[in-house]
Amino acid sequence: MKLREILWLAVSCGSVAVRACAGHGEVQEWSQEELDELERKWGMEWGFSGISTFAHLPHVKCLTNPTEDFDIAIIGAPFDTAVSYRPGARFGPRAIRAASARQTSFRGFNARAGINPYQNWAKILDCGDIPVVPTDNALAVEQMSTAFAELGSRAAVTPSLSPSGKPRLITLGGDHSLALPALRALHAVYGQKLRVLHFDAHLDTWHPGKYPSYWSSAQTQFTHGSMFWLAGQEGLLSNASAAPSVHAGLRTRLSGGDFGDYEDDDAQNWVRVAADEMDDLGTKGVVARIMDVLGTEDPVYLSVDIDVLDPAFAPGTGTPEPGGWTTRELIRVLRGIEGLNLVGADIVEVAPAYQNNGEETALAGAQVVFEILSSMVKRGMVEMGKTAVVEKKKGSVKDEL
Numbered sequence: 001m002k003l004r005e006i007l008w009l010a011v012s013c014g015s016v017a018v019r020a021c022a023g024h025g026e027v028q029e030w031s032q033e034e035l036d037e038l039e040r041k042w043g044m045e046w047g048f049s050g051i052s053t054f055a056h057l058p059h060v061k062c063l064t065n066p067t068e069d070f071d072i073a074i075i076g077a078p079f080d081t082a083v084s085y086r087p088g089a090r091f092g093p094r095a096i097r098a099a100s101a102r103q104t105s106f107r108g109f110n111a112r113a114g115i116n117p118y119q120n121w122a123k124i125l126d127c128g129d130i131p132v133v134p135t136d137n138a139l140a141v142e143q144m145s146t147a148f149a150e151l152g153s154r155a156a157v158t159p160s161l162s163p164s165g166k167p168r169l170i171t172l173g174g175d176h177s178l179a180l181p182a183l184r185a186l187h188a189v190y191g192q193k194l195r196v197l198h199f200d201a202h203l204d205t206w207h208p209g210k211y212p213s214y215w216s217s218a219q220t221q222f223t224h225g226s227m228f229w230l231a232g233q234e235g236l237l238s239n240a241s242a243a244p245s246v247h248a249g250l251r252t253r254l255s256g257g258d259f260g261d262y263e264d265d266d267a268q269n270w271v272r273v274a275a276d277e278m279d280d281l282g283t284k285g286v287v288a289r290i291m292d293v294l295g296t297e298d299p300v301y302l303s304v305d306i307d308v309l310d311p312a313f314a315p316g317t318g319t320p321e322p323g324g325w326t327t328r329e330l331i332r333v334l335r336g337i338e339g340l341n342l343v344g345a346d347i348v349e350v351a352p353a354y355q356n357n358g359e360e361t362a363l364a365g366a367q368v369v370f371e372i373l374s375s376m377v378k379r380g381m382v383e384m385g386k387t388a389v390v391e392k393k394k395g396s397v398k399d400e401l
C-alpha cells in the first residue's frame with residue numbers, strides 16, 4: 001500500500017463513529033461488549049480532564065433538542081449588560097463550570113446532606129448556554145424569558161418527584177437581572193405568584209428612579225438592582241402579607257438620608273435578614289429566621305448573588321460590599337434550608353475577571369450549585385419515602401484521639 005493510501009485510510013477512518021475500518025473497503029461491526037470495554041478503558045474523566053461542563057455532567061444543548069428531558073438542568077445565561085458597576089458576569093457560566101471540575105459523580109457524596117446528588121433518582125444535565133444578545137437588553141430579556149419558559153415547561157423524567165411534574169432549572173449567571181425572566185417563566189409554569197429567597201448584599205427591589213440619571217428610557221428600568229421591583233410590578237411575586245419573600249445577607253448603603261429604601265422594600269412584601277445577624281444569631285438562628293417565614297410547602301425561587309459573601313471570599317463580582325458572610329457560613333445556611341420547596345434557582349454575579357488566580361469566587365459559585373442540587377434531590381428522596389445516609393459514628397472525637 002502506498003503511503004498516500006495509508007494516509008487516506010487514516011483520515012477517512014477517523015471520521016467513523018461506531019464502526020471502524022478493518023481494511024480497504026471493509027467495515028467492522030463493534031459488539032456491545034467491545035463498546036462497553038472501551039467505556040471502561042477510556043470513559044472515565046479526572047477532575048482536570050475532559051471538556052468543561054458543570055460537574056462533568058452530560059451536555060446537551062437542550063434548546064435545540066426539544067425532545068431532551070431532564071429532572072434538573074444547569075443552564076447558563078451569560079448576560080451582563082444590565083449592571084450598574086463592574087461588568088464581566090457574562091463569563092460567569094464558563095468560570096463556574098471550570099470551578100466545578102472537582103465535582104464528579106464518583107466522588108460526589110455530600111457528607112453534610114448525606115446523599116450524592118449525581119448518583120440518585122434525578123436525571124441532571126448541563127443544558128449549555130442561552131445565546132443571550134449582548135447589544136440589546138430588550139431582546140435579551142425576551143430571549144431569556146422564552147428560553148426559561150421553554151425549558152421549564154417540559155415534562156420531567158420523574159414527574160412524581162418534581163413540583164407540578166415539571167423539571168427544575170438552576171441558572172448560572174450572568175448578572176442578577178436574569179431573575180426577572182426566570183420568575184416570569186416560573187409564574188407561567190406554576191400559574192401562581194411566587195416567593196423568593198434572595199441571598200445578596202443588596203436589596204435589588206429598587207425603583208428604577210433610585211438610579212439618578214437625567215437620561216432615561218424604558219430599557220433603563222431593567223437593571224440588576226431593580227429586577228425584583230419589576231417582578232413585583234408584573235404581579236409575579238406573592239403579595240400576601242402572610243407569604244412574603246426574604247432577603248438574607250443585606251449590608252448595602254441606602255439612598256438619601258433615611259430608611260426610605262427599607263420602607264419601599266416593606267411595601268413590596270419582603271422580610272430582611274441583615275448580614276450582621278450572623279454574629280448575633282449564628283447560622284442556626286439565620287436558618288430559623290428564614291424557615292419560619294418561608295416554611296416547607298410554598299414554591300420558592302432561590303436566588304443567590306455571590307456578593308452575599310465578603311469580598312475576601314468572593315472579590316470576583318459586580319458590586320462588592322465589605323462585611324459579608326464567609327463561604328462556610330453560606331454553605332451552612334444553604335444546608336439548613338434544605339426543607340424548602342425549591343422550584344428553581346440561580347447563582348449570579350460571578351465575574352471572574354476580578355477574582356484571584358485560585359478562582360475562589362467561581363469555586364464558591366460551584367459549591368452553591370452543589371448544595372442546591374443536593375437539596376432538590378434530597379427533597380425528592382423524602383417524597384419517595386427514602387432517607388439520607390446517616391454516618392455511623394464510632395464514638396466521640398475524644399474517644400478517637
Ligand SMILES: [Mn+2]
Nearest residue numbers: 176200204305
Ligand atoms: Mn444582586
